Amino acid sequence: MPFFLKEKKSLSVLTALIFFQLILISIQVPLGYEESYFKKTVFSIFSPVQHGILSFFRSIGIIWKNYFYLQNVQSQNQKMKEEIFFLRQENNLIRNALKNLKGEKEIEESLLKIHKNILAAQVIGFDASNFYKSVIINKGSLDGIKKNMVVLDKNANLVGRIIDPVTLKESRVQLITDNESGVGVFSVKKKVMGILSGDGKGYCFLKYIHVTTDDISEGEEVISSGKDGLFPSGIKVGKIVTITNSTSLFKQVKVEPYFDIRHLDQVAVIRRDPKEIF
Amino acid sequence: MKDFIKVALGIIIAFFLYTILNKISPSLIQLFNVLSLVVIYFAIEKNEIFGACLGGFCGLIQDSLSLGVFGVAGLAKTVTGFTAGYISKKVDVLPLLRSFILIFMLIGLEFILWAILYSFIFSGTINTGRGLIFFQPLSTAFVGSFIFFLLRKIKRNKS
Numbered sequence: 001m002p003f004f005l006k007e008k009k010s011l012s013v014l015t016a017l018i019f020f021q022l023i024l025i026s027i028q029v030p031l032g033y034e035e036s037y038f039k040k041t042v043f044s045i046f047s048p049v050q051h052g053i054l055s056f057f058r059s060i061g062i063i064w065k066n067y068f069y070l071q072n073v074q075s076q077n078q079k080m081k082e083e084i085f086f087l088r089q090e091n092n093l094i095r096n097a098l099k100n101l102k103g104e105k106e107i108e109e110s111l112l113k114i115h116k117n118i119l120a121a122q123v124i125g126f127d128a129s130n131f132y133k134s135v136i137i138n139k140g141s142l143d144g145i146k147k148n149m150v151v152l153d154k155n156a157n158l159v160g161r162i163i164d165p166v167t168l169k170e171s172r173v174q175l176i177t178d179n180e181s182g183v184g185v186f187s188v189k190k191k192v193m194g195i196l197s198g199d200g201k202g203y204c205f206l207k208y209i210h211v212t213t214d215d216i217s218e219g220e221e222v223i224s225s226g227k228d229g230l231f232p233s234g235i236k237v238g239k240i241v242t243i244t245n246s247t248s249l250f251k252q253v254k255v256e257p258y259f260d261i262r263h264l265d266q267v268a269v270i271r272r273d274p275k276e277i278f
Numbered sequence: 279m280k281d282f283i284k285v286a287l288g289i290i291i292a293f294f295l296y297t298i299l300n301k302i303s304p305s306l307i308q309l310f311n312v313l314s315l316v317v318i319y320f321a322i323e324k325n326e327i328f329g330a331c332l333g334g335f336c337g338l339i340q341d342s343l344s345l346g347v348f349g350v351a352g353l354a355k356t357v358t359g360f361t362a363g364y365i366s367k368k369v370d371v372l373p374l375l376r377s378f379i380l381i382f383m384l385i386g387l388e389f390i391l392w393a394i395l396y397s398f399i400f401s402g403t404i405n406t407g408r409g410l411i412f413f414q415p416l417s418t419a420f421v422g423s424f425i426f427f428l429l430r431k432i433k434r435n436k437s
Binding site for chain 2 (some may be wrong): 023134
């Protein structure tokens with residue numbers, strides 16, 4: 001084949017491929033975070049592969065722990081016993097405090113319901129374009145995962161919520177640090193309300209706090225308000241790190257989330273609103 | 279058929295490395311672009327059309343695993359694959375230093391393209407991971423040129 005014809009063929013293929021990708025982009029843009037069927041299909045093919053690779057390594061890790069790591073078991077056991085002791089104390093204190101509000105039988109039922117509605121999941125992947133946007137977990141529709149379920153870290157701090165796609169054994173979590181996320185929150189001391197949104201770089205901003213508001217201060221804790229209809233109230237979110245007055249109507253309130261992306265290994269998915277349980 | 283198996287194996291290895299790096303620390307994904315290394319390697323081995331198709335495919339895998347617009351990484355990797363195949367046809371890129379420069383330039387080009395598209399669509403700045411992402415072309419070129427060198431040595435010894 002003459003050289004110029006070969007070049008022409010290559011350029012035609014490149015143009016066709018670029019055109020195809022541009023079509024994909026233009027289909028996706030109006031959908032926003034609602035994902036196209038094509039993207040869902042690719043996700044449902046490759047997320048199980050990711051899941052499989054990590055399960056393989058996890059099982060190797062378990063074998064290592066079970067057979068070669070036994071020398072630390074005794075000291076770990078002792079530590080865990082101590083931890084259980086303090087947790088029991090804490091549990092009893094909470095039960096006693098709750099007794100003033102509800103009957104013992106009712107409390108037992110509520111605690112049992114809480115246990116049933118918490119699902120532990122492992123993080124199997126971080127967002128490929130920006131790891132502060134989303135993570136993929138190893139639980140899906142077969143485990144009862146549904147869109148908009150709340151996700152917490154191991155210390156019960158808010159991490160985000162389940163979004164599309166939810167496949168049989170994997171699902172995606174939108175983090176509160178994503179710039180498209182929104183959580184209704186208030187400051188603990190003076191109950192100043194606002195909407196928390198991520199900056200896509202590991203921090204969040206408390207929006208719509210008027211410049212004349214003096215009731216918030218740096219270091220103050222921020223918790224979910226429950227007013228957004230998505231996140232239940234009372235979940236610890238983060239603390240205010242800086243407050244700056246800008247030329248606009250609203251203050252710039254920077255919030256550092258409590259969850260740490262580098263240690264986000266195991267998460268808890270809340271299958272029902274805690275308000276419904278209690 | 280043999281080529282298909284080779285490419286499939288290349289993608290699986292890249293995806294495997296991608297998953298492991300991602301699990302160790304999400305920052306490592308910003309430092310090493312393993313999927314693009316596979317694209318560049320096969321584009322040099324085959325031709326620019328093959329590179330563009332493989333680039334598009336690998337880019338779509340990356341896009342499906344991220345919360346954003348489907349096709350952004352696909353488009354950037356398509357151009358990378360095509361350019362890699364095209365340059366390797368004109369210039370001998372097999373020596374270690376030349377392959378280092380080629381990978382460095384291509385990863386840089388892909389990063390610029392991706393960043394422009396990303397900023398244009400999301401109307402915001404990208405997460406640079408405290409500047410870590412700017413080292414991506416250098417670190418990927420360093421590792422990539424060494425891997426390419428080893429692969430060629432193994433191939434030569436076999437033949």
